[in-house]
Amino acid sequence: xxxxxxxxxxxxxxxxxxxxxxxxxxxxxxxxxxxxxxxxxxxxxxxxxxxxxxxxxxxxxxxxxxxxxxxxxxxxxxxxxxxxxxxxxxxxxxxxxxxxxxxxxxxxxxxxxxxxxxxxxxxxxxxxxxxxxxxxxxxxxxxxx
Amino acid sequence: xxxxxxxxxxxxxxxxxxxxxxxxxxxxxxxxxxxxxxxxxxxxxxxxxxxxxxxxxxxxxxxxxxxxxxxxxxxxxxxxxxxxxxxxxxxxxxxxxxxxxxxxxxxxxxxxxxxxxxxxxxxxxxxxxxxxxxxxxxxxxxxxxxxxxxxxxxxxxxxxxxxxxxxxxxxxxxxxxxxxxxxxxxxxxxxxxxxxxxxxxxxxxxxxxxxxxxxxxxxxxxxxxxxxxxxxxxxxxxxxxxxxxxxxxxxxxxxxxxxxxxxxxxxxxxxxxxxxxxxxxxxxxxxxxxxxxxxxxxxxxxxxxxxxxxxxxxxxxxxxxxxxx
Numbered sequence: 001x002x003x004x005x006x007x008x009x010x011x012x013x014x015x016x017x018x019x020x021x022x023x024x025x026x027x028x029x030x031x032x033x034x035x036x037x038x039x040x041x042x043x044x045x046x047x048x049x050x051x052x053x054x055x056x057x058x059x060x061x062x063x064x065x066x067x068x069x070x071x072x073x074x075x076x077x078x079x080x081x082x083x084x085x086x087x088x089x090x091x092x093x094x095x096x097x098x099x100x101x102x103x104x105x106x107x108x109x110x111x112x113x114x115x116x117x118x119x120x121x122x123x124x125x126x127x128x129x130x131x132x133x134x135x136x137x138x139x140x141x142x143x144x145x
Numbered sequence: 146x147x148x149x150x151x152x153x154x155x156x157x158x159x160x161x162x163x164x165x166x167x168x169x170x171x172x173x174x175x176x177x178x179x180x181x182x183x184x185x186x187x188x189x190x191x192x193x194x195x196x197x198x199x200x201x202x203x204x205x206x207x208x209x210x211x212x213x214x215x216x217x218x219x220x221x222x223x224x225x226x227x228x229x230x231x232x233x234x235x236x237x238x239x240x241x242x243x244x245x246x247x248x249x250x251x252x253x254x255x256x257x258x259x260x261x262x263x264x265x266x267x268x269x270x271x272x273x274x275x276x277x278x279x280x281x282x283x284x285x286x287x288x289x290x291x292x293x294x295x296x297x298x299x300x301x302x303x304x305x306x307x308x309x310x311x312x313x314x315x316x317x318x319x320x321x322x323x324x325x326x327x328x329x330x331x332x333x334x335x336x337x338x339x340x341x342x343x344x345x346x347x348x349x350x351x352x353x354x355x356x357x358x359x360x361x362x363x364x365x366x367x368x369x370x371x372x373x374x375x376x377x378x379x380x381x382x383x384x385x386x387x388x389x390x391x392x393x394x395x396x397x398x399x400x401x402x403x404x405x406x407x408x409x410x411x412x413x414x415x416x417x418x419x420x421x422x423x424x425x426x427x428x429x430x431x432x433x434x435x436x437x438x439x440x441x442x443x444x445x446x447x448x449x450x451x452x453x454x455x456x457x458x459x460x461x462x463x464x465x466x467x468x469x470x
Contacts, residue, residue, distance in 0.1 A: 008265060009174040010238065035239035042261045045246035052252040056245065059258055061166035089163055 011135050014062040016044035016053050018081065021071040030068065030098070030127060037128045050077060054084035057093050063135035064115075069099040078109055094134040098122065150181050157285050158191065162258065165285045169260055172277035176420070179277050191284045195393045196292065198304035200270060200333065201314030203296040206340040208247035209376040210314060211291055215248070215257050216379070217386045218289055224256040226287030228278050230271050232295045233263040240264075244293055258287060269303025270294035273420065276307060276413050305333045306412035309405055310392045312336045312385065315354070317346035331357045334369045335392050338385060342373035365401055367392065429461055 013034055017027055024046055034041045042060050044053065057065050065085070069077065078097060085091055096116040097109060106117040115134040118127060150171070156164035172179040199207050208229065215225050229244035242261035251257040264272045271294060282290050294304050305311055313334035331337070331354070339350055354371055361369075370388050374381030396402040430436045436457075443453045 007175045010263070012170070031241050035234065035241045036237050038238040040240045040242060040263045042242045043246055045249065048249065052249060055252045058162055059166055060261060061170045
Protein backbone atom coordinates (compact mmCIF):
# COMPACT_ATOMS: atom_id res chain seq x y z
CA UNK A 1 0.00 0.00 0.00
CA UNK A 2 1.66 3.20 -1.15
CA UNK A 3 0.47 6.05 1.03
CA UNK A 4 0.79 9.06 -1.14
CA UNK A 5 -2.83 10.13 -1.16
CA UNK A 6 -3.91 13.40 0.30
CA UNK A 7 -6.40 11.70 2.59
CA UNK A 8 -5.41 8.67 4.65
CA UNK A 9 -7.94 8.25 7.45
CA UNK A 10 -7.30 5.36 9.79
CA UNK A 11 -9.22 3.92 12.71
CA UNK A 12 -7.32 4.38 15.97
CA UNK A 13 -8.01 1.81 18.67
CA UNK A 14 -6.85 1.95 22.29
CA UNK A 15 -6.24 -1.55 23.60
CA UNK A 16 -5.61 -2.15 27.29
CA UNK A 17 -5.84 -4.64 30.10
CA UNK A 18 -7.09 -3.10 33.32
CA UNK A 19 -6.73 -4.37 36.85
CA UNK A 20 -4.53 -7.17 38.09
CA UNK A 21 -5.13 -9.53 35.18
CA UNK A 22 -1.70 -10.95 34.28
CA UNK A 23 -2.35 -12.77 31.00
CA UNK A 24 -1.46 -10.87 27.85
CA UNK A 25 -1.12 -13.56 25.22
CA UNK A 26 -4.69 -13.11 23.98
CA UNK A 27 -4.55 -9.33 23.90
CA UNK A 28 -1.36 -9.46 21.81
CA UNK A 29 -3.16 -11.65 19.26
CA UNK A 30 -5.93 -9.05 19.20
CA UNK A 31 -3.46 -6.17 18.75
CA UNK A 32 -2.01 -7.95 15.76
CA UNK A 33 -5.42 -8.81 14.29
CA UNK A 34 -6.68 -5.23 14.45
CA UNK A 35 -3.40 -3.96 12.97
CA UNK A 36 -3.69 -6.54 10.16
CA UNK A 37 -7.16 -5.10 9.51
CA UNK A 38 -5.46 -1.77 8.76
CA UNK A 39 -6.09 -0.07 12.12
CA UNK A 40 -3.65 1.83 14.33
CA UNK A 41 -3.59 0.04 17.66
CA UNK A 42 -2.27 1.93 20.65
CA UNK A 43 -1.42 -0.86 23.08
CA UNK A 44 -1.17 0.23 26.71
CA UNK A 45 -0.25 -3.10 28.21
CA UNK A 46 -1.08 -4.73 31.52
CA UNK A 47 -2.28 -3.41 34.88
CA UNK A 48 -3.79 -0.14 33.70
CA UNK A 49 -6.14 1.89 35.90
CA UNK A 50 -9.43 3.28 34.58
CA UNK A 51 -7.98 6.76 34.96
CA UNK A 52 -4.87 5.94 32.91
CA UNK A 53 -6.98 4.38 30.15
CA UNK A 54 -9.36 7.35 29.97
CA UNK A 55 -6.48 9.85 29.88
CA UNK A 56 -4.77 7.91 27.08
CA UNK A 57 -8.04 7.65 25.12
CA UNK A 58 -8.35 11.44 25.12
CA UNK A 59 -4.69 12.18 24.30
CA UNK A 60 -4.63 9.60 21.52
CA UNK A 61 -8.02 10.69 20.09
CA UNK A 62 -9.05 7.08 19.56
CA UNK A 63 -12.19 5.91 17.78
CA UNK A 64 -12.73 2.93 20.11
CA UNK A 65 -11.46 1.80 23.51
CA UNK A 66 -11.12 -2.01 23.52
CA UNK A 67 -10.67 -3.65 26.90
CA UNK A 68 -9.48 -7.21 27.49
CA UNK A 69 -10.30 -8.57 30.90
CA UNK A 70 -10.04 -12.13 32.17
CA UNK A 71 -9.90 -11.57 35.92
CA UNK A 72 -13.62 -11.31 36.63
CA UNK A 73 -13.41 -7.72 37.86
CA UNK A 74 -15.31 -6.32 34.86
CA UNK A 75 -18.37 -5.18 36.85
CA UNK A 76 -16.11 -2.97 38.97
CA UNK A 77 -13.62 -1.75 36.39
CA UNK A 78 -15.81 -1.07 33.34
CA UNK A 79 -18.28 1.27 35.13
CA UNK A 80 -15.26 3.08 36.57
CA UNK A 81 -13.78 3.44 33.08
CA UNK A 82 -17.05 4.80 31.65
CA UNK A 83 -17.20 7.30 34.53
CA UNK A 84 -13.61 8.40 33.90
CA UNK A 85 -14.29 8.87 30.18
CA UNK A 86 -17.29 11.05 31.06
CA UNK A 87 -15.20 13.04 33.54
CA UNK A 88 -12.53 13.56 30.83
CA UNK A 89 -15.13 15.02 28.50
CA UNK A 90 -15.11 11.97 26.24
CA UNK A 91 -18.38 10.08 26.87
CA UNK A 92 -18.74 9.66 23.09
CA UNK A 93 -15.72 7.34 22.71
CA UNK A 94 -17.21 3.83 22.42
CA UNK A 95 -15.98 1.07 24.74
CA UNK A 96 -15.99 -2.62 23.78
CA UNK A 97 -15.04 -5.47 26.11
CA UNK A 98 -13.68 -8.95 25.55
CA UNK A 99 -12.95 -11.65 28.09
CA UNK A 100 -14.59 -14.07 30.48
CA UNK A 101 -17.90 -12.25 30.83
CA UNK A 102 -21.02 -14.21 32.00
CA UNK A 103 -24.16 -13.54 29.90
CA UNK A 104 -25.94 -11.67 32.70
CA UNK A 105 -22.97 -9.37 33.18
CA UNK A 106 -22.70 -8.82 29.42
CA UNK A 107 -26.31 -7.61 29.41
CA UNK A 108 -25.59 -5.26 32.35
CA UNK A 109 -22.48 -3.88 30.64
CA UNK A 110 -24.42 -3.21 27.43
CA UNK A 111 -27.05 -1.44 29.55
CA UNK A 112 -24.37 0.76 31.05
CA UNK A 113 -23.38 1.89 27.56
CA UNK A 114 -20.70 -0.59 26.49
CA UNK A 115 -21.02 -0.99 22.71
CA UNK A 116 -20.06 -4.64 22.40
CA UNK A 117 -19.04 -7.68 24.45
CA UNK A 118 -17.24 -10.79 23.17
CA UNK A 119 -16.49 -13.98 25.12
CA UNK A 120 -14.27 -17.02 24.65
CA UNK A 121 -14.64 -18.66 21.25
CA UNK A 122 -15.25 -15.42 19.40
CA UNK A 123 -13.45 -15.36 16.06
CA UNK A 124 -11.01 -12.74 14.81
CA UNK A 125 -13.40 -11.56 12.04
CA UNK A 126 -16.15 -11.12 14.69
CA UNK A 127 -13.77 -9.06 16.77
CA UNK A 128 -12.69 -6.86 13.86
CA UNK A 129 -16.33 -6.36 12.85
CA UNK A 130 -17.33 -5.39 16.40
CA UNK A 131 -14.54 -2.83 16.73
CA UNK A 132 -15.09 -1.38 13.26
CA UNK A 133 -18.84 -1.28 13.87
CA UNK A 134 -18.46 0.63 17.14
CA UNK A 135 -16.17 3.14 15.42
CA UNK A 136 -18.54 3.54 12.50
CA UNK A 137 -21.56 4.26 14.68
CA UNK A 138 -19.56 7.00 16.37
CA UNK A 139 -18.55 8.57 13.07
CA UNK A 140 -22.15 8.31 11.82
CA UNK A 141 -23.41 10.13 14.92
CA UNK A 142 -21.01 12.99 14.14
CA UNK A 143 -19.20 12.63 17.44
CA UNK A 144 -15.84 12.11 15.77
CA UNK A 145 -16.07 15.44 13.96
CA UNK B 146 -14.30 23.04 8.16
CA UNK B 147 -12.18 26.18 8.62
CA UNK B 148 -14.52 27.56 11.31
CA UNK B 149 -14.30 24.29 13.18
CA UNK B 150 -10.50 24.30 12.91
CA UNK B 151 -10.31 27.89 14.10
CA UNK B 152 -12.36 27.12 17.18
CA UNK B 153 -10.37 23.96 17.93
CA UNK B 154 -7.17 26.03 17.67
CA UNK B 155 -8.54 28.56 20.17
CA UNK B 156 -9.44 25.72 22.55
CA UNK B 157 -5.97 24.21 22.14
CA UNK B 158 -4.36 27.53 23.08
CA UNK B 159 -6.53 27.37 26.23
CA UNK B 160 -5.02 23.92 27.02
CA UNK B 161 -7.99 21.81 25.93
CA UNK B 162 -6.51 18.33 25.45
CA UNK B 163 -9.41 17.00 23.38
CA UNK B 164 -9.13 19.87 20.91
CA UNK B 165 -5.38 19.32 20.57
CA UNK B 166 -5.85 15.58 20.03
CA UNK B 167 -8.61 16.14 17.48
CA UNK B 168 -6.45 18.58 15.49
CA UNK B 169 -3.51 16.17 15.39
CA UNK B 170 -5.83 13.46 13.98
CA UNK B 171 -7.20 15.85 11.37
CA UNK B 172 -3.66 16.77 10.31
CA UNK B 173 -2.71 13.07 10.14
CA UNK B 174 -5.77 12.02 8.17
CA UNK B 175 -6.08 14.82 5.67
CA UNK B 176 -3.43 16.96 4.00
CA UNK B 177 -5.95 19.67 3.19
CA UNK B 178 -6.95 19.92 6.85
CA UNK B 179 -3.24 20.01 7.77
CA UNK B 180 -2.85 22.85 5.31
CA UNK B 181 -5.68 24.86 6.85
CA UNK B 182 -4.40 24.24 10.37
CA UNK B 183 -0.92 25.40 9.51
CA UNK B 184 -2.28 28.44 7.61
CA UNK B 185 -4.28 29.57 10.66
CA UNK B 186 -1.42 28.73 13.05
CA UNK B 187 0.93 30.95 11.07
CA UNK B 188 -1.24 33.92 12.05
CA UNK B 189 -1.25 33.09 15.75
CA UNK B 190 1.34 34.05 18.35
CA UNK B 191 2.71 31.37 20.63
CA UNK B 192 5.99 30.24 22.19
CA UNK B 193 8.34 27.91 20.29
CA UNK B 194 9.88 25.42 22.72
CA UNK B 195 12.95 23.26 22.31
CA UNK B 196 12.34 20.21 20.12
CA UNK B 197 14.38 17.16 21.06
CA UNK B 198 14.62 14.10 18.80
CA UNK B 199 15.47 10.70 20.27
CA UNK B 200 16.80 8.23 17.67
CA UNK B 201 18.16 4.70 17.92
CA UNK B 202 17.55 1.08 16.98
CA UNK B 203 14.58 -0.90 18.34
CA UNK B 204 15.17 -2.17 21.85
CA UNK B 205 17.91 0.27 22.90
CA UNK B 206 15.49 1.80 25.39
CA UNK B 207 14.24 4.99 23.73
CA UNK B 208 10.75 4.87 25.26
CA UNK B 209 11.98 4.02 28.74
CA UNK B 210 14.59 6.76 28.52
CA UNK B 211 11.95 9.28 27.43
CA UNK B 212 9.80 8.23 30.36
CA UNK B 213 12.69 8.97 32.73
CA UNK B 214 13.51 12.25 30.96
CA UNK B 215 9.87 13.32 31.33
CA UNK B 216 9.92 12.57 35.06
CA UNK B 217 13.11 14.64 35.42
CA UNK B 218 11.67 17.57 33.41
CA UNK B 219 8.51 17.49 35.54
CA UNK B 220 10.66 17.64 38.69
CA UNK B 221 12.14 20.83 37.26
CA UNK B 222 8.69 22.27 36.68
CA UNK B 223 8.60 21.94 32.89
CA UNK B 224 5.68 20.54 30.92
CA UNK B 225 6.39 18.04 28.12
CA UNK B 226 4.80 16.89 24.88
CA UNK B 227 5.91 13.51 23.53
CA UNK B 228 5.37 12.34 19.95
CA UNK B 229 6.14 8.62 19.71
CA UNK B 230 6.38 7.38 16.13
CA UNK B 231 6.19 3.68 15.25
CA UNK B 232 6.34 1.98 11.83
CA UNK B 233 3.18 1.48 9.77
CA UNK B 234 2.93 -1.87 7.98
CA UNK B 235 3.42 -1.27 4.26
CA UNK B 236 1.26 -4.35 3.58
CA UNK B 237 -1.85 -3.66 5.65
CA UNK B 238 -1.55 0.03 6.51
CA UNK B 239 -2.07 -0.94 10.15
CA UNK B 240 0.28 -0.45 13.10
CA UNK B 241 0.79 -1.51 16.68
CA UNK B 242 1.91 1.58 18.59
CA UNK B 243 3.44 0.30 21.79
CA UNK B 244 5.78 3.06 23.00
CA UNK B 245 3.16 4.38 25.38
CA UNK B 246 3.04 1.11 27.30
CA UNK B 247 6.50 1.98 28.68
CA UNK B 248 5.34 5.38 29.90
CA UNK B 249 2.25 4.34 31.90
CA UNK B 250 3.03 6.34 35.01
CA UNK B 251 3.00 9.58 33.00
CA UNK B 252 -0.58 8.99 31.79
CA UNK B 253 -2.36 10.82 34.58
CA UNK B 254 0.08 13.73 34.87
CA UNK B 255 -1.59 16.71 33.22
CA UNK B 256 1.82 18.24 32.53
CA UNK B 257 2.70 15.46 30.09
CA UNK B 258 0.93 14.92 26.77
CA UNK B 259 1.82 11.73 24.88
CA UNK B 260 0.72 10.99 21.36
CA UNK B 261 1.49 7.78 19.42
CA UNK B 262 1.73 8.17 15.65
CA UNK B 263 2.08 5.67 12.80
CA UNK B 264 4.77 6.60 10.27
CA UNK B 265 2.11 6.19 7.52
CA UNK B 266 4.43 5.57 4.61
CA UNK B 267 7.29 7.90 5.56
CA UNK B 268 10.66 6.17 5.89
CA UNK B 269 12.78 8.79 7.63
CA UNK B 270 11.75 7.96 11.20
CA UNK B 271 8.92 10.49 11.55
CA UNK B 272 5.56 10.93 9.77
CA UNK B 273 4.40 13.84 7.61
CA UNK B 274 2.05 15.05 10.35
CA UNK B 275 4.79 14.98 13.01
CA UNK B 276 5.66 18.56 12.10
CA UNK B 277 2.00 19.58 12.34
CA UNK B 278 1.85 17.93 15.75
CA UNK B 279 4.99 19.86 16.83
CA UNK B 280 3.31 23.18 15.94
CA UNK B 281 0.10 22.17 17.71
CA UNK B 282 1.98 21.11 20.86
CA UNK B 283 3.78 24.46 20.81
CA UNK B 284 0.43 26.26 20.68
CA UNK B 285 -0.83 24.01 23.49
CA UNK B 286 2.08 25.32 25.56
CA UNK B 287 4.35 22.30 26.04
CA UNK B 288 7.63 23.44 27.61
CA UNK B 289 9.71 20.84 25.77
CA UNK B 290 8.73 18.62 22.84
CA UNK B 291 10.29 15.17 22.52
CA UNK B 292 10.08 13.10 19.33
CA UNK B 293 10.72 9.37 19.50
CA UNK B 294 11.64 8.06 16.04
CA UNK B 295 10.50 4.72 14.63
CA UNK B 296 13.82 3.09 15.39
CA UNK B 297 13.86 1.29 12.06
CA UNK B 298 16.86 1.18 9.78
CA UNK B 299 19.85 3.43 9.73
CA UNK B 300 18.16 6.32 7.99
CA UNK B 301 16.24 8.16 10.64
CA UNK B 302 17.63 11.35 9.29
CA UNK B 303 14.34 13.21 9.00
CA UNK B 304 14.44 13.86 12.73
CA UNK B 305 17.58 15.93 12.23
CA UNK B 306 15.48 18.21 10.05
CA UNK B 307 12.72 18.53 12.61
CA UNK B 308 14.52 18.90 15.95
CA UNK B 309 16.85 21.41 17.61
CA UNK B 310 18.71 18.68 19.45
CA UNK B 311 19.15 15.04 18.43
CA UNK B 312 19.94 12.39 21.02
CA UNK B 313 21.29 9.14 19.56
CA UNK B 314 20.77 6.17 21.83
CA UNK B 315 23.00 3.13 21.49
CA UNK B 316 23.70 0.14 23.74
CA UNK B 317 26.49 -2.35 24.37
CA UNK B 318 26.67 -5.56 22.31
CA UNK B 319 24.94 -4.01 19.31
CA UNK B 320 27.79 -3.93 16.82
CA UNK B 321 31.46 -3.16 16.38
CA UNK B 322 33.36 0.07 15.85
CA UNK B 323 32.86 -0.07 12.07
CA UNK B 324 29.10 0.02 12.63
CA UNK B 325 29.54 3.33 14.40
CA UNK B 326 31.08 4.71 11.23
CA UNK B 327 28.40 3.15 9.02
CA UNK B 328 25.31 4.05 10.91
CA UNK B 329 25.62 7.79 10.97
CA UNK B 330 25.07 7.85 14.74
CA UNK B 331 27.98 10.20 15.22
CA UNK B 332 26.93 12.34 12.27
CA UNK B 333 23.40 13.09 13.37
CA UNK B 334 23.88 13.18 17.13
CA UNK B 335 24.19 16.29 19.27
CA UNK B 336 24.26 14.05 22.32
CA UNK B 337 25.21 10.37 22.38
CA UNK B 338 23.70 8.17 25.04
CA UNK B 339 24.95 4.69 25.88
CA UNK B 340 21.93 3.13 27.55
CA UNK B 341 21.94 -0.16 29.51
CA UNK B 342 25.44 0.85 30.52
CA UNK B 343 25.43 -1.75 33.29
CA UNK B 344 25.78 -4.39 30.57
CA UNK B 345 29.13 -5.92 29.72
CA UNK B 346 30.90 -3.98 26.97
CA UNK B 347 29.71 -0.48 27.88
CA UNK B 348 33.26 0.79 28.49
CA UNK B 349 34.57 -0.67 25.23
CA UNK B 350 31.66 0.93 23.37
CA UNK B 351 32.34 4.27 25.05
CA UNK B 352 35.96 4.28 23.93
CA UNK B 353 34.96 3.26 20.42
CA UNK B 354 32.45 6.11 20.26
CA UNK B 355 35.09 8.56 21.45
CA UNK B 356 37.32 7.30 18.65
CA UNK B 357 34.59 7.72 16.07
CA UNK B 358 33.82 11.22 17.34
CA UNK B 359 37.42 12.24 16.70
CA UNK B 360 36.94 11.30 13.06
CA UNK B 361 33.81 13.41 12.83
CA UNK B 362 34.18 16.48 10.66
CA UNK B 363 33.70 19.29 13.13
CA UNK B 364 30.95 21.53 11.87
CA UNK B 365 29.54 23.86 14.41
CA UNK B 366 31.74 24.10 17.47
CA UNK B 367 29.74 21.59 19.49
CA UNK B 368 31.34 18.26 20.35
CA UNK B 369 28.63 15.70 21.15
CA UNK B 370 28.96 14.70 24.79
CA UNK B 371 28.79 11.02 25.66
CA UNK B 372 26.46 10.09 28.51
CA UNK B 373 26.08 6.65 30.07
CA UNK B 374 22.63 5.81 31.35
CA UNK B 375 20.47 3.07 32.82
CA UNK B 376 16.99 4.25 31.79
CA UNK B 377 15.13 1.94 34.16
CA UNK B 378 16.89 3.36 37.22
CA UNK B 379 17.14 6.95 35.91
CA UNK B 380 20.95 6.84 36.14
CA UNK B 381 22.44 9.55 33.92
CA UNK B 382 19.04 11.03 33.09
CA UNK B 383 19.55 14.33 34.96
CA UNK B 384 22.78 14.73 32.98
CA UNK B 385 20.87 14.23 29.71
CA UNK B 386 18.42 16.97 30.68
CA UNK B 387 21.25 19.34 31.71
CA UNK B 388 23.15 18.68 28.48
CA UNK B 389 20.02 19.07 26.35
CA UNK B 390 19.32 22.49 27.87
CA UNK B 391 23.00 23.42 27.41
CA UNK B 392 22.84 22.48 23.74
CA UNK B 393 19.78 24.70 23.28
CA UNK B 394 21.55 27.72 24.82
CA UNK B 395 24.58 26.94 22.65
CA UNK B 396 22.34 26.99 19.56
CA UNK B 397 20.73 30.26 20.62
CA UNK B 398 24.10 31.92 21.12
CA UNK B 399 25.79 30.54 18.03
CA UNK B 400 22.95 31.25 15.62
CA UNK B 401 22.54 27.50 15.10
CA UNK B 402 18.95 27.64 16.27
CA UNK B 403 17.76 29.78 13.36
CA UNK B 404 19.87 27.69 10.98
CA UNK B 405 18.22 24.46 12.16
CA UNK B 406 14.77 26.01 11.96
CA UNK B 407 15.52 27.10 8.40
CA UNK B 408 16.68 23.56 7.59
CA UNK B 409 13.47 22.16 9.07
CA UNK B 410 11.39 24.56 6.98
CA UNK B 411 13.19 23.59 3.77
CA UNK B 412 12.82 19.88 4.60
CA UNK B 413 9.09 20.27 5.17
CA UNK B 414 8.59 22.16 1.91
CA UNK B 415 10.57 19.45 0.10
CA UNK B 416 8.48 16.65 1.60
CA UNK B 417 5.16 18.33 0.87
CA UNK B 418 6.21 19.18 -2.66
CA UNK B 419 7.26 15.60 -3.36
CA UNK B 420 4.03 14.23 -1.87
CA UNK B 421 1.90 16.64 -3.84
CA UNK B 422 3.59 15.85 -7.15
CA UNK B 423 3.52 12.12 -6.42
CA UNK B 424 -0.16 12.01 -5.47
CA UNK B 425 -1.09 14.07 -8.53
CA UNK B 426 0.80 11.72 -10.81
CA UNK B 427 -0.47 8.59 -9.06
CA UNK B 428 -4.08 9.72 -9.35
CA UNK B 429 -3.51 10.38 -13.03
CA UNK B 430 -1.93 6.96 -13.56
CA UNK B 431 -4.52 5.03 -11.56
CA UNK B 432 -7.44 6.59 -13.38
CA UNK B 433 -6.15 5.96 -16.86
CA UNK B 434 -6.57 2.69 -18.76
CA UNK B 435 -4.27 4.39 -21.22
CA UNK B 436 -1.37 4.09 -18.79
CA UNK B 437 -1.93 0.40 -18.17
CA UNK B 438 -1.97 -0.28 -21.89
CA UNK B 439 1.16 1.77 -22.49
CA UNK B 440 2.86 -0.08 -19.62
CA UNK B 441 1.84 -3.45 -21.02
CA UNK B 442 3.14 -2.68 -24.50
CA UNK B 443 6.35 -1.20 -23.10
CA UNK B 444 6.85 -4.45 -21.21
CA UNK B 445 6.12 -6.59 -24.27
CA UNK B 446 8.86 -4.94 -26.29
CA UNK B 447 11.08 -4.64 -23.17
CA UNK B 448 11.45 -0.95 -23.79
CA UNK B 449 13.99 0.76 -21.55
CA UNK B 450 12.23 1.69 -18.28
CA UNK B 451 14.17 4.98 -18.22
CA UNK B 452 12.94 5.89 -21.67
CA UNK B 453 9.39 4.84 -20.80
CA UNK B 454 9.38 7.05 -17.69
CA UNK B 455 10.76 10.01 -19.69
CA UNK B 456 7.98 9.60 -22.20
CA UNK B 457 5.34 9.18 -19.49
CA UNK B 458 6.48 12.24 -17.55
CA UNK B 459 6.57 14.55 -20.50
CA UNK B 460 3.08 13.38 -21.47
CA UNK B 461 1.76 13.80 -17.92
CA UNK B 462 3.27 17.21 -17.43
CA UNK B 463 1.82 18.38 -20.71
CA UNK B 464 -1.63 17.18 -19.67
CA UNK B 465 -1.72 17.80 -15.94
CA UNK B 466 -1.39 21.15 -14.46
CA UNK B 467 0.01 20.23 -11.04
CA UNK B 468 -2.62 21.73 -8.83
CA UNK B 469 -1.38 24.70 -6.90
CA UNK B 470 -4.38 24.10 -4.61
